[in-house]
Amino acid sequence: MSEPSDRPTPRRLADFEIVRRLGTGGMAEVFLAKKRGAEGTYKLLVLKRILPAFGSSRRFRTMFAEEAQLATRLNHPNIVQVYDFQDYGDEGQLLSMEYVEGPDLRRLMRAAQARGQRIPPYVAAYIIAEVAKGLHYAHERKDEAGAPLDIVHRDVSPQNILLSYDGAVKIADFGIASANLFREEPGVLKGKTAYMSPEQARAERVTRRTDIYSLGVVFHELLTGRPLHGDAEGQELLEAVRSGHVEPPSTFVRELPPELEEIVMRALARDPEQRFQTARELAASISRVLIQRQQLVDSHVLETVIAQLVTRESLVPSEPLGSEHASESLYGPESAEEPRPRTRRASTKTDDEHTGPGRPSHPDDLDRAAREVRHVAVLKLRLHGVPELVEAIGAGPANRALEQLRSTLEEAAFRRGAHLSWEAAQPVGNGLSASLAARATIGLTANPSRAPADAVWLAIDVHEVIRGASEDLPVDLRAAVGIVRGIASGQRDRAGHLVHHELHEPAAYLADLLGEQAPPGISWVAGGLYRLVRRDFVWGDAPTVRITEAAERSLPENMRIYALLRPHTREEKLQEMAALPSDLIGRDAELADLHAAYYGAVGSDQGPGQVAVRVIHGEMGIGKSALLAAFLSELPP
Numbered sequence: 001m002s003e004p005s006d007r008p009t010p011r012r013l014a015d016f017e018i019v020r021r022l023g024t025g026g027m028a029e030v031f032l033a034k035k036r037g038a039e040g041t042y043k044l045l046v047l048k049r050i051l052p053a054f055g056s057s058r059r060f061r062t063m064f065a066e067e068a069q070l071a072t073r074l075n076h077p078n079i080v081q082v083y084d085f086q087d088y089g090d091e092g093q094l095l096s097m098e099y100v101e102g103p104d105l106r107r108l109m110r111a112a113q114a115r116g117q118r119i120p121p122y123v124a125a126y127i128i129a130e131v132a133k134g135l136h137y138a139h140e141r142k143d144e145a146g147a148p149l150d151i152v153h154r155d156v157s158p159q160n161i162l163l164s165y166d167g168a169v170k171i172a173d174f175g176i177a178s179a180n181l182f183r184e185e186p187g188v189l190k191g192k193t194a195y196m197s198p199e200q201a202r203a204e205r206v207t208r209r210t211d212i213y214s215l216g217v218v219f220h221e222l223l224t225g226r227p228l229h230g231d232a233e234g235q236e237l238l239e240a241v242r243s244g245h246v247e248p249p250s251t252f253v254r255e256l257p258p259e260l261e262e263i264v265m266r267a268l269a270r271d272p273e274q275r276f277q278t279a280r281e282l283a284a285s286i287s288r289v290l291i292q293r294q295q296l297v298d299s300h301v302l303e304t305v306i307a308q309l310v311t312r313e314s315l316v317p318s319e320p321l322g323s324e325h326a327s328e329s330l331y332g333p334e335s336a337e338e339p340r341p342r343t344r345r346a347s348t349k350t351d352d353e354h355t356g357p358g359r360p361s362h363p364d365d366l367d368r369a370a371r372e373v374r375h376v377a378v379l380k381l382r383l384h385g386v387p388e389l390v391e392a393i394g395a396g397p398a399n400r401a402l403e404q405l406r407s408t409l410e411e412a413a414f415r416r417g418a419h420l421s422w423e424a425a426q427p428v429g430n431g432l433s434a435s436l437a438a439r440a441t442i443g444l445t446a447n448p449s450r451a452p453a454d455a456v457w458l459a460i461d462v463h464e465v466i467r468g469a470s471e472d473l474p475v476d477l478r479a480a481v482g483i484v485r486g487i488a489s490g491q492r493d494r495a496g497h498l499v500h501h502e503l504h505e506p507a508a509y510l511a512d513l514l515g516e517q518a519p520p521g522i523s524w525v526a527g528g529l530y531r532l533v534r535r536d537f538v539w540g541d542a543p544t545v546r547i548t549e550a551a552e553r554s555l556p557e558n559m560r561i562y563a564l565l566r567p568h569t570r571e572e573k574l575q576e577m578a579a580l581p582s583d584l585i586g587r588d589a590e591l592a593d594l595h596a597a598y599y600g601a602v603g604s605d606q607g608p609g610q611v612a613v614r615v616i617h618g619e620m621g622i623g624k625s626a627l628l629a630a631f632l633s634e635l636p637p
Contacts, residue, residue: 014088015446016047016096027051032099038419038444040499043099045083050093061093068095070149071174072415074141075461076468077404078134080162080172081411097172098411102165103310105218106158111309113225118253122290123305124222125260126297129286130169131161131215136279137468138174139208144569152206156214157195158221163306167299168404193237194227198244198270209272212279216267223260224252228268244270259289280471299400372492376443377455377529378507379418380482380515381409381462383436387429389475395432402434405469405477409438412461416454417445439511441488441503446496452532455483459523459564481523482514485532506553514561517545523564530562536573538565587627594631 009021009031016033023030033047050064068085075081081098088094103111105127112119119127138151153160153174160172193201197213200206217228229240246268249261263285269275276282290297390398406422413420418440425433442458443451459481470476486507490498510526518524524542525533540563550557597612616624 013047013049013091014086014094016045016094018047019044022046024051028095033096035096036445036495036497037414038417038441038497039421039501041414041419043414044101045099046097048095048097049091050095052092061087064093064095070151073464074138074174075408075412075465076134076137077168077408077465078130078170079138079174080170081408081415082174083411083415098170100162100164100168100170100172102163102168102306104159105161105163105222108163108306108309109158109222109225115309117309118225119222119305121223121257121260122293122295122297123302124219125263125286125290126302127161127163127169127222128215128219129283131156131171131218132212132279132283132286133472134171135208135211135215136283137471139211139279144567144572150207152208153211153214154200154206155192155195156211156218157192158218159192161218163302165303165306165312167301167303167306168407169299169302193241194229196241197272198242199272201238201241207272208279209275209277212267212276212282213269213272215279215282216264216275219260219264219267220246220249223249223256223264226252246270257289257293259292260286263289283472298397299404371489372498373487373489374443374448374498375451376441376448376486376488376503376507377451378484378486378503378511379440379442379455379458380511381420381438381459381479382481382515383466383477383479384520385475385477386434386436389473389477390429390432392474395430398428399432399434401469401473405466406435408465408469409462412465413440413458416442416458416461417447417450418442418454418458437515439508441486441501444488444490444498444501448498452485452529453536455529456523456525456533456537456564457567459483459525460567463521463523478520480515480518480520482511482516482518482526483523483529484510484514484526485529486511506555509549509553510547510559513545513547513559524561525564527560527562534562535568537567538572539563540565587623587630590627591630591634594627595634598631598635 007024007029010018012018013031013033016031016035019032019034021029021031028048028050031047031049033045034042035045036042050061065085065087068082071082072084080100083096083098085093085095109119118124135153135156138153141149141151143149151174153171155173156171162170162172164170195214195217197206197210200210200213220228228246229237232240246265249264250256250258263282266285267275267282276285289295386398386402389401392398393401406420410420420438420440422435422438425435428434428436440455440458442455462479462481466477466479470478484507487504488498488501489504490501493499514524514526524545525539530539542561542563545559545561547553547555547557547559549555594614597614601610601612616627618624
């Protein structure tokens with residue numbers, strides 16, 4: 001049971017500044033929030049806080065945590081990006097995700113109905129194809145060992161299809177719907193009844209073909225302007241869904257393109273074996289129809305339709321909070337609450353009020369900020385295959401595909417505490433100029449100790465994003481990535497961010513060198529950073545890189561590098577941790593000193609309360625954690 005929606009709106013939750021409440025659903029309250037990013041940037045995002053009634057259940061917290069962590073690994077232009085999930089104790093479990101500025105599909109459909117219209121059939125088909133691309137990417141995801149994750153959304157519906165004002169289409173709420181934990185429990189129904197497949201309504205095992213059926217229901221509703229099962233509700237609706245009986249769209253609307261009706265009816269086949277077997281097949285069928293009918297529908301056409309039906313000033317109102325649809329919508333209903341005015345208070349501001357997440361640093365704070373030098377990671381990526389893409393599909397479509405790709409890459413960078421700075425555009429053919437390379441400095445935010453791992457994970461994300469985008473293109477785009485360790489200096493604000501920073505050479509030069517020489521689809525990591533993260537990932541051999549400007553820059557002539565292959569599986573991580581003590585070489589004296597301090601304290605004749613202190617310090621990567629792990633593993637139980 002959800003809490004009342006009129007509960008006070010917090011001004012801040014953990015690292016997030018709350019702009020306003022968006023709504024309260026059955027299991028979570030949803031806010032529009034701001035969070036600080038790297039290099040003085042900030043981002044509007046959606047923040048979900050799990051209601052205490054659910055958060056008190058240990059089983060639910062475990063389920064939600066696993067779902068959310070899985071969702072953070074989904075990187076695709078047609079999937080709403082999930083940035084992070086954390087348990088913040090008294091402030092609750094918080095899930096942050098991409099804010100899509102625009103209506104969901106239900107609002108667009110209702111706006112058309114209010115005008116006595118339907119969304120044009122080929123535009124509807126384009127929306128369905130875009131959603132299918134995102135679903136296929138999720139359905140195909142594998143774990144670190146290459147085993148299928150068998151992700152099923154289970155809740156594909158108009159409320160979970162988000163449309164941006166510039167024509168992007170994204171499927172949302174994978175972080176809620178895709179849990180493996182409850183997937184095989186008999187008798188458990190997850191999803192909205194009207195959009196369920198027959199097997200899902202019977203609480204049977206579901207597969208990706210369930211999502212295809214649900215998407216077919218949405219397509220049918222788009223073409224006809226009415227629910228698939230009319231006014232049926234409750235038990236009557238459930239029985240209608242279980243029966244699998246579906247009337248063709250032409251029963252309700254004449255002059256529909258027969259090719260689109262054929263696609264709808266195949267997606268809605270009662271027998272899963274008779275449906276499209278993959279969402280990619282569904283998307284490809286729609287693309288063929290659009291080409292055959294010479295219907296050039298893209299994001300710009302959808303942008304025009306959205307602008308005609310829904311204005312930014314007056315979105316179509318959603319259902320009341322108590323309704324089934326509203327409680328399951330990603331953002332919840334629009335709140336009447338307006339954003340609070342931003343005023344400075346001379347005597348009551350908190351330490352991070354001007355410099356905390358979501359708020360640019362104030363000049364007065366920078367004057368008092370401490371100067372700091374810190375280690376960072378520098379990542380350089382270069383796109384390959386763009387000229388071939390332009391030649392294959394033309395300058396206009398290629399430019400739109402690249403814009404979408406860059407946007408998704410920037411979302412992935414934000415999640416890792418980084419900001420991608422793109423180089424100046426260069427000619428790529430057919431009169432098109434495009435930026436093909438970008439650099440990011442990781443470690444400028446409040447937790448720089450995570451910079452090495454975040455940089456490597458960002459490289460993994462980059463390759464996943466590009467692979468996902470390339471599935472729908474005639475040319476395989478790839479990225480060459482180079483990562484090095486460097487030093488940055490600047491002012492440290494009260495929230496711990498490094499602002500007005502300067503990246504010291506030769507970090508930028510070396511990152512550029514690796515990014516230029518790494519093969520397409522491969523990440524090269526310099527040895528200085530590799531030794532900090534080597535235990536968390538699987539590595540391959542790479543050739544030694546010759547530094548051409550070694551003499552001028554006072555650098556060694558050669559640089560040792562390693563090829564990043566993939567993250568460790570959970571089992572590999574456990575094996576690596578078990579092997580940590582054996583990695584200690586020449587640390588016997590330090591280990592003995594720790595044991596002497598321990599036994600000196602526990603065996604002291606001075607009674608309880610004896611304290612012995614040893615400080616383990618040194619540069620990152622010299623083995624402090626390994627030394628401590630070895631000491632702890634040798635303590636008596």
